[in-house]
Amino acid sequence: MIRTHQTTPFPDQKPGTSGLRKKVRVFQQPNYAENFIQSVFDVVGADLVGATLVIGGDGRYLNREVIQKAIRMAAAAKVGRVVVGQGGLLSTPAASNLIRQRGAVGGLILSASHNPGGPDEDFGIKYNIANGGPAPEGVTEAIFARTQVIDRWLASDTPDVDLDQLGEVAVADMAVEIVDPVTDYAALMECLFDFDAIRAAGLTVSFDAMSAITGPYATEILERRLGFAPGTVVNGMPLEDFGGHHPDPNLVHARELYDRMMGDDAPDFGAASDGDGDRNLIIGRGRFVTPSDSLAMLAANAHLAPGYAGGLKGIARSMPTSAAADRVAERLKIPAFETPTGWKFFGNLLDAGMATICGEESAGTGSDHVREKDGLWAVLLWLNILAKTGKSVDQIAREHWATYGRNYYARHDYEGVESERADALMAELRGSLASLPGRQVAGLTVETADDFAYHDPTDGSVSARQGVRVLFQGGSRVVFRLSGTGTSGATLRVYLERYEGPDGDLDRDTGAALADIVAAADEIAGIVRHTGRKQPDVIT
Incomplete structure (x- = not known):
């Protein structure tokens, strides 16, 4: 039996670069996970009927519970077969492979990637399309638009599936296949x-x-x-x-x-x-x-x-x-x-x-x-x-x-920056782009500066405002962008790079090689002034 559950939209279900990521307690709100999953299914639409769908995750807290919900909702969407990793487990690349091998319409990957897990930490849901890759922007935008007007979600009225038992069972009219997550x-x-x-x-x-x-x-x-x-x-x-x-x-x-x-x-x-x-x-x-x-x-x-x-x-x-x-x-x-x-x-x-x-x-x-x-x-x-x-x-x-030659390189992450402060930094930086070329900063001369836009050679689409690049004479560079992979505040990422030719000093300490670029980055963007942070939280 298929049940219709009335719901109202949540305003914060816009997927980032890798799906929807929030704290576990956000996902535990009544209807929260269901609204997002139903929005995915509504966007995919008739292509789900009779098709194969892959579901699995990284095993973090809430993984099993959300998989059970997704299975019941897939049955209500008239999916023909759901393939689930044993124990609800599938690595992201293994899920991509399974989608491709099975000719699936797509897959739900339950993960917040490299973010911490546990009752007080992070959870996420990402939809991958039939090629095994993350949904493109057109699809994620359609999913978000659907989350903003959704008024119901559908699920079969069936008991939980034993995710630990290899084999096949029926949920309503849909087959659920539990597979070893590693073999393929x-x-x-x-x-x-x-x-x-x-x-x-x-x-x-x-x-x-x-x-x-x-x-x-x-x-x-x-x-x-x-x-x-x-x-x-x-x-x-x-x-x-x-x-x-x-x-x-x-x-x-x-x-x-x-x-x-x-x-x-x-x-x-x-x-x-x-x-x-x-x-x-x-x-x-x-x-x-x-x-x-x-x-x-x-x-x-x-x-x-x-x-x-x-x-x-x-x-x-x-x-x-x-x-x-x-x-x-x-x-x-x-x-x-x-x-x-x-x-x-x-x-x-x-x-x-x-x-x-x-x-x-x-x-x-x-x-x-x-x-x-x-x-x-x-x-x-x-x-x-x-x-x-x-x-x-x-x-x-x-x-x-x-x-x-060697590209000395490091990334400085300023995590959990107040969103307003981070946005103000980026807005001021973008406003200064025209005045940067020719400017002397920390002993370096700015050659060019821009806000990176990508023109996709395969479909002609344009992705603008992808990060601010400042290139110095001699091949050094600094890039500023805000990450879309966190769940609270904003992460300012600053990428620092110096090129040393094959005949140069190829075994310097990376920090020493980048010291002047670090100083230039702060002077150009006002990192300390905007964030109050004198040091990054993570250097990689």
Whole structure:
């Protein structure tokens, strides 16, 4: 029996770059999750009837409860089949793969990515379309518009499904299939990478799953299929609150891994992934690799893996990501694309066959195997490169810089800034753009300044106001933008970059190399004046 539940709109259900993210207690309000899910279903409309829908999440607090609601609502929307990861678990890249493999109309991914989990922390819902990637802006705007007028949601009057029992059950007239969340993804990885070479290389590895979703995937692939020693995967059990960890793989929240990799008895290779499995941290023995450099180094060496032996069609990076990958593309004589932040923009390029490898400075890299960034994929490609070359991470990095030069790079995050203060900073900055060229700031000369707008080469769409860029003479750069991935206040992100040619000083301390650019950024944007913050909360 299908029941109609009367409701009224919530004003705050506008999806960000990665879906709708709010505090758990917001999602626990009566009708809140249901309103958003129903709005998704109303926008997708008749395409849902008889179709396959994928549902899963990163296992954070509230994951199971919302999955049960989504299943009942899918049945009311006349979905033909729902495919759910066992225990309600699916990493974001695995969900993307499953959508593509099953020919699904799309999927609901329940996650707040790298944000903390637990009763007082964060939750999120994201809709991915049939290509496996995040819904494009036109779809998310339609979903938001629907949330503002919704007056009812529909659900079948049926009991909960046993999410832990593999197999198939019926909910009303809809089939619900509970699948192992790891199997299909692991098989895809075996097609892309030379597992025999990795096994034979004798490498030692430490992988921190951060008590999040990649634990089961890493345990199956690294320890079982590749034969790394038991205990290679630490914090491998997904927990509703991530064990109190902040599951963001950076040098602040994965400090134990960093310290391990800088020690005298460090393994050859260290890595971590985030809450939903789409981000990565790469550290070799004694050498941290920035996400921007990792993208460039992976692209330069991807031909060593079977899945990329035929070469790359193109490389895409988000605008705030350093230009290191552009130099690889130039040498390979392939296109380089600069897009706004958000994986949805890469999806168009991947679908059009214009790019093979994509990356964001926020620790996300991936390829055309799915339509999401993929943390474990990046780890396995690095392992494939190490195995094939017999070189260390440090050696690969040094040789890369000696060939292409080095983009010294850092991101400064000012978290939880009052929205009014953050908006005022950006408004003042945008108002000053015309006067910046030629200005002397902290010993640097501004060459150009703009508010980045992206013209999508696949569909002609334009995405404006994507971040303020200030370029200095000599190749240095600072970028300012507000992040759309938080749940309270605003996060001001400041991206700092200095290019040093192949014959320059390639092993400076990053902080020292960027000191004048940090000073220039504050003088140009008035960070301290607007925010009251003298230091960023996180430096990556």
